[in-house]
Amino acid sequence: MSPFTRLTSRTVVLRERNIDTDQIIPARFLTTTQRQGLGQHAFSDWRRLPDGSANPAFPFNLVESHGAQILVAGRNFGCGSSREHAPWALLDLGLRAVISSEIADIFRSNALKNGLLPIVLDQAVVDELLDRPGLELHIDVATRVVTLPDGRSFGFPLDGFARTCLLEGVDQLGYLLTQQPAIECFEAARDAHPFPTRHAASAEVSHAR
Template identity: 80%
Template sequence: MSAFATLTSRTVVLRERNIDTDQIIPARYLTTTERRGLGRYAFNDWRTLADGSPNPEFPFNRAENMGARILVAGRNFGCGSSREHAPWALTDLGLRAVISTEIADIFRSNALKNGLLPIVLDADIVDELLERPGIELSIDVASRSVTLPDGRRVQFPLDAFAQTCLLEGVDQLGYLLKQTPAIQRYEESAHAR
């Protein structure tokens, strides 16, 4: 997982509410534990037409959204099952942050463990972002803020441990492994007593 301190990117917008993990990554693609390559299946049933060709109306298929790293979505993003493949698919698609008024708890936890920042903002701000696809936002993990195009800075909640892991580019296990020298010193002193 790469460190995540700041990000400036255009947004891609999915106005739909209740986007569940089966819409993010359909169950038929959960046959792997490999994270790479899942991005091509992200939102597969919306991205493709019945004949398998790309749906030209779907935001991720539109040229103006290529390279966007911030997804703005309708309320209750990531609901449904607890599949970790959902944040894997989104990060493989190139996303680093998802902004909504509500993000499902299990999805939120899985996202943070995989370097995808789930940001919950007030409805009036998210509604504004949903109406302005393609605008540029700046995210600062250290200050827990999003800077809007007009210069307003909006704070978002993020617990201190998740923030530390994002800034250091480690997951929970990686964080613990970085503490190995301190753990060994403690064990040696405890054994000596």
């Protein structure tokens, strides 16, 4: 994962509500554990027509959407199964953040573990963003703020641990590995001054009596 501190990007908009993980990455593409290449299958059933050609009306196929790194979606984004392939596919598609008024808990957790930032804003703000595709937004992870071109700023919830992992560009395991010196120091101190065994502790109590 690369550190995620700030992002300035145009938005691409999917107005639909209840976009589930099978729409994000259909089940037939879950036969791999490789993340690279999943982006070509993201929203596959919407991006392509029955004959396999690109759907010219789908937002991600529009020229003005190319390079957009922020997805604005309808309420209850990422519902459905717990497949981690969903955030993998969105990241491989080039996205770094998803904005909605409601994001499914499991998807949100999987997204944060992989460096995709799920942002929940008030419905009125999201409705405005849905009506203005291609708007350039600025996201600051450290301050947990989204800023619009007119200067208005909106805070979003992000717990401290997830924020630290994003800023440092590490997942949960990676964060633990950064704490290895402190862990080794603790273990060395514990070995030097071991806790008394249960038997020894009981004996000490009996002796004290």
